[in-house]
């Protein structure tokens with residue numbers, strides 16, 4: 306099942322639980338805008354290379370659209386669409402004033418030199434600069450991109466619109482980035498795990514952790530688990546496996562924390578749930594990144610930098626509060642954590658949409 310089919314299925318299930326009107330359901334599902342651009346660049350050897358870039362803006366009922374840009378060979382419009390939609394529910398679960406978007410370029414960043422990556426990022430920015438903006442759509446890093454990528458977008462965007470640090474988050478600190486943003490997704494995963502384990506009478510220090518993916522998110526999460534007495538017993542990277550209906554039955558973990566986006570397909574979800582595995586869903590578990598992106602945007606707009614302690618303290622407060630809200634939805638609708646998070650997010654966006662109206 307592809308990522309979009311799976312995400313739509315989860316959304317429809319949540320809409321049914323909430324009893325949403327079918328017209329509202331359709332309006333929430335269809336993306337606000339889908340952008341597809343050709344990005345041609347001269348390679349270092351003088352040859353021409355053409356890549357396809359996407360920015361899918363899913364919903365802006367609760368505020369400017371927000372979400373990362375990924376550079377990966379398998380980027381395709383359906384996947385970006387699903388990830389954009391997940392951002393809409395994620396920002397609503399986190400209770401931050403944003404909608405959802407996601408972008409990507411189909412490329413292998415490991416096969417491009419720094420100067421090729423810079424040219425590609427600048428060309429992509431030239432093609433989308435009039436459709437993003439501080440109060441319109443604010444990109445951030447995701448798989449295969451980082452603070453340097455954001456610095457190039459900021460520089461290119463500013464050539465058209467004047468110096469605009471708040472147009473991207475996850476920037477280098479020297480360009481207005483926030484202290485704590487680089488570690489934020491991993492730290493948020495740690496806070497989310499702590500909250501879940503506490504519910505089950507357990508703590509980080511008496512648990513073993515196997516981490517799939519060891520880039521920004523996985524490596525910071527591993528560091529925080531280790532520092533708090535957790536035993537990190539396994540780490541897998543790109544050469545590792547995926548979760549799916551063939552191997553879901555072999556998973557021995559009692560808890561799965563979805564630090565990545567859409568790492569479990571619905572068929573595997575069902576198998577794992579039947580085995581009694583507790584899954585903490587992506588739209589909550591990895592929301593620490595976008596939450597600190599929000600703090601970065603606020604700091605840029607305020608023109609005032611926060612101490613790292615304040616960033617981390619506020620992050621913990623947001624993560625705890627969202628967990629409490631998800632549990633309330635689980636109790637109200639007698640559903641699992643994924644549907645607790647989906648109903649929470651979808652309901653908040655539905656309410657905002659209804660309040661704004663369609664005229």
Ligand SMILES: NC(=O)C1=CN([C@@H]2O[C@H](COP(=O)(O)OP(=O)(O)OC[C@H]3O[C@@H](n4cnc5c(N)ncnc54)[C@H](O)[C@@H]3O)[C@@H](O)[C@H]2O)C=CC1
Pocket residue numbers: 446447448449450490517518519520521522523541542543544545546547564565566567591592594595
């Ligand atoms: N960077 C951020 O702030 C946020 C990232 N995410 C999500 O977290 C996930 C990871 O993102 P980043 O750490 O930023 O990316 P990254 O590019 O820094 O690292 C990705 C890691 O995953 C590994 N990987 C790729 N395919 C794999 C597979 N099949 N099995 C095991 N490992 C595999 C890569 O080798 C690499 O170590 C993505 O799904 C992303 O959308 C979610 C929220 C925020």
Ligand SMILES: O=C(O)CCC(=O)C(=O)O
Pocket residue numbers: 371372373374395443444445446447474475566591592594595596598
């Ligand atoms: O920090 C952000 O704005 C977005 C991060 C992101 O792409 C995600 O949460 O999946």
